[in-house]
Each structure stands twice: as structure tokens, then as C-alpha cells.
Amino acid sequence: MINQLSWKVGGQQGEGIDSTGEIFAIALNRLGYYLYGYRHFSSRIKGGHTNNKIRVSTKPLGGISDNLDILVAFDQETIDVNSPELRKGGVIIADAKFNPKAPEGQDVRLFSVPLTEIAEELGTSLMKNMVAIGASSALLGLPESSFIEVVNELFGKKGQKVVDKNMEAISRGAEYVNKESGGPLEQFQLEPADGQKRMFMIGNDAIAMGALVGGCRFMPAYPITPASEIMEYLVKKLPEYGGTVIQTEDEIAAVTMAIGGAYGGVRTMTASAGPGLSLMTEAIGLAGITETPLVIVNTQRGGPSTGMPTKQEQSDVNAMIYSTHGEIPKVVLAPSTAEEAFYDTVEAFNIAEEYQVPVILLSDLQLSLGKQTVEPLDITKVQIRRGKYLGTQELPELEGEMFKRYEVTEDGISPRVVPGQKNGIHHVTGVEHSETGRPTEDPVIRVKQMDKRMRKLDNLKVKDAVLKVGEVLPEADVLLVSMGGIRGAITEAKERLAAEGVKINQAHVRLIHPFPAADLKPLVDSAKKVIVIEHNATGQLTDQIKLHVGAAEKINSMLKYDGNPFLPAEIYNKIKELL
Known part of the structure; x- marks a missing residue:
């Protein structure tokens, strides 16, 4: 049996890719597995290739995997684009409707399953995603009962007949693949999970929850990828607690309304991405000189200008530190997990009010939209400080x-x-x-x-301004430094290197400004080489370390700015080269 597995579903936007991944992941989450999901999607409403990669494990996860075990394909493009990720012995479940062709030169097995045909027999082609879930569950040996709770939650309001049809779709998909495969495949049998109940959420939801629990009662904002889910969550929840969300005409209106709300004594926030923060720059200066608390979430994405709205990047660091004209005190926090995002959002409000300054919570697309297992949040840790x-x-x-x-x-x-x-x-x-x-x-x-x-x-003072990940060695061959949502992939690479005898430390910078030089300097001094890993083209975090800590002669940058998140193997291989 195996302790982790990677599964991906792909097709055209608008044909149920997200819901397929969501149902599959939620069911496994309810069984007690740890999960990490990452969506690749285009900046359009419908059409264009999209996929959802779900990693499942019996142990905590921090990122997506290097390879792929099972690929569910709703079109040939999905096979062509994603099959290189499949490991030797991997499996493709493809809709027979498009006469799928297996990738050449790869040792993978193709199951051509009449997903659409079965769904249409049940009443609508929309249920092909449920047939695909059933087909996947057959290979993993998951009982159909694993999905009953989720299906009831999703479709129960539509009546028992709809619930029964969807469960039948899962059953038919599993039945077809079981006949083709001869039963569950041994190489995909997961070890039993611990059955514990844990949350499964994107970082944006954690930020929104943190705002709610932290006392935020007013959110003016303008929708923008990848920040919109924060507003979508709060527009449903804030009214229940006497709060209000206003969709403004633009980001300038959003930030000035936020300043007005805070001036009136209400904990207020707005959220946007790089283009929106550019528009807010002058108003941030207004908050600075009037000493009005201001909390802004920046979910970084590919830039400049419109750039790549749905792709991963961390290129707003300099803008968040320096962009305001004139000089004002400002705080920039950068959580690295959904759990941190929850608590750091609360802390952002506390700092903003205690010091009467703008506080920017700096997320990135991987953290904001990547869906991950989160241990139950401890509300007793939440403190409200108003200075x-x-x-x-x-x-x-x-x-x-x-x-x-x-x-x-x-x-x-x-x-x-x-x-x-x-x-x-x-x-x-x-x-x-x-x-x-x-x-x-x-x-x-x-x-x-x-x-x-x-x-x-x-x-x-910010607790864990520099988070020391794992055991800290008094002397290290290499120190890995990073920020934001890439921490998990780095930790995996570090553990592999440590197993090979490399003396390695890992630090994650969570307070970007004012820079916590005193916290980071001992780790830099005790390492022979420092590698800073970040998603931008110019090494913006690297420059901050050189500026505030020094030791430029031992600092190296590992940069990625193609829109895709770092994989553990990429980091491992690059470190091996630098060593």
C-alpha cells in the first residue's frame, strides 16, 4: 500500500472540472486524508484548458507533487498537456467520446470509459464528472459510500431523485472500470487514513475567516483574480454579524471607503491583487499621514499590467514596501499556509490599530487559491488589541x-x-x-x-517574523529562505537533501517590512551558502536580505516566473547544482 497519491482531472473550462476535483477531494478529506489541491485555469469564463491536481496523503502536505498517478481526461488536450507528469505505471481515465489516444513512449495505461454516454443514459451529460469520480474510486478501491455524504450535501436541495441519479453515476463509472481493470489496482491502494475531521480550504477563505473573527465589520472591494473569494465569503457572512460588504466601482473607491470606515472606528479591510494595489497607492499614503488603521490584502499574481491574472508569482514585494510617495510607516506580513493566513489576518487588524498604520497582508495565488488541509483553528488564540x-x-x-x-x-x-x-x-x-x-x-x-x-x-514585535522550519542546526551547508505559499515544496526538497547527509536549515520570512534582520542574521551567519527561493525575475526578497542582513557573497537566488508553482524536484535539483 502507498501513503500518498496524486490525481488530476482536466478538460475545458465550464464543463465541471472544478466540481469533479472538489467532490473527489472532499470525500477523501472526510475519510481523514491530508490533501493539497492546485488549479490551473485561464483568465476567461468558459473555454480553454483547465485542470485540478489533488494530492492525497496519510501525512501533512504543503504543496503539489512532482508527478502524477491518475489523470482523468475529458478531452485529448488534457492528455497531451498533462501526460508528461504521469509516472511509470500511471493511469489515464479518458472519455471514450473523443476517441482518446495514449501518449507515445510512456509506460502508462489508458482506460477509455464512456463517461458522457453513461451520463446521458442517466439523463444529462453534466453527470459525466460523477461517472469519472466513480471510475477513479474503482482504481483506488474506495467504496461508493465514501461519496454519499458529499453528494447529499451538494444535491440534497434538488431532491432525492437527483441525489440517487448522481450516486448511480458514480456506481456505473466504478462498475465499468472494475470490469476493465479486474478490480482495484494494487499500486493505487492508499493506507487507511486516521479518520480525523479537519478543515479543507483555500487561503482566501482562511483570510476571510480571520477577518470575521478578528472583528472586521466592513469590506469595500472590487472583484479581481485571485482575491475575489475573500469578498465572496464575507458578503455571505458579514451581514450575520452586523457587517457590510460593498462592491465598489473601482479599487480607488474601495481603499478610500476602507479608510473612511476605519476613521469611524470600525475594523475595515479591502482586498485586491497587484493592479488594484497600484491604484490604491496614493490612498495608502493618506492613511499613513492621517494615521488611520488600514488593512489591505494583496493576492499576488503574474504581472506587470494585466500580466497573467491566473498564474503564480511573488513580484509585488518592492511595490508593497516602496511604492507610496513620501515616507510613512507601513507593515507587510506574508503568511505561508492557510492556517497562518487565518491568524495573521487577525494580527494585521491588531497591528493596524495598535500602531495606526497601513498593514498589507501579502499572499500569492498559490496560497490564496491552493486548497489544503487545515487543522481545526483555535479561536481561543485570537486576541483583539485596539491600542x-x-x-x-x-x-x-x-x-x-x-x-x-x-x-x-x-x-x-x-x-x-x-x-x-x-x-x-x-x-x-x-x-x-x-x-x-x-x-x-x-x-x-x-x-x-x-x-x-x-x-x-x-x-x-511579530511572533515568528522569521519562521524556522524544522530542526535548526548550529552550522549548515546551506540555508534555504523563502516567503509565501512555496514553503511546502521547499520543505520536501530539504528533507530529501537532509536524508542524503546535507546539513540544511530552512527559514521562512513572514514579516517582509520592517525587515526582521536581527532574526534572520544568525541563520545566515551560520550557513556556508544561502539560497533564496522566490517567484519573480529580479530576486526581490534576495535584495531585501542583502540590504538588511548583508553577506551578499554567500547568497544565491533561485527564481521562477513562468506562472507555475515550484515543484519539490525542481528545488532539489537546483540546490544540488549550487552545492
């Missing part, structure tokens, strides 16, 4: 004509009130101002206000 927010307090009588909203303090953080609050009247402007907010160009006041704002992050 010097006085909006719920009774203020003392004013000593002057206005409240010192921008009072110069030792820690750089001023008391914060809400509009209309008794004894809290103050002026708000995007130009330089005095302690009460009145516009001024007085050079002395300018310096005092700038210094005040710039020192407010001097005492910022």
Missing part, C-alpha cells in the same frame, strides 16, 4: 479648542477618537498638520510630526 483607541471612552473636557489627535508622544502613537465623539473634535487632512490636525508648513512642526510617525514601529 490607543478611545472611541468607547468618555473623554475629559478639552483644555484647548480641539483634541490633540496627533499628539507628539514618546512611542510615536497618538490617542485615537472617532468623529462626533464628545470632547474629541479635531481636524483631519492629507497635508502636514499640527497636533490638532490643523494644516501647517511650519518646518519645526513638520519635523516633529514626521519623526513621531516614523518611530512608531521601533518597538514592533
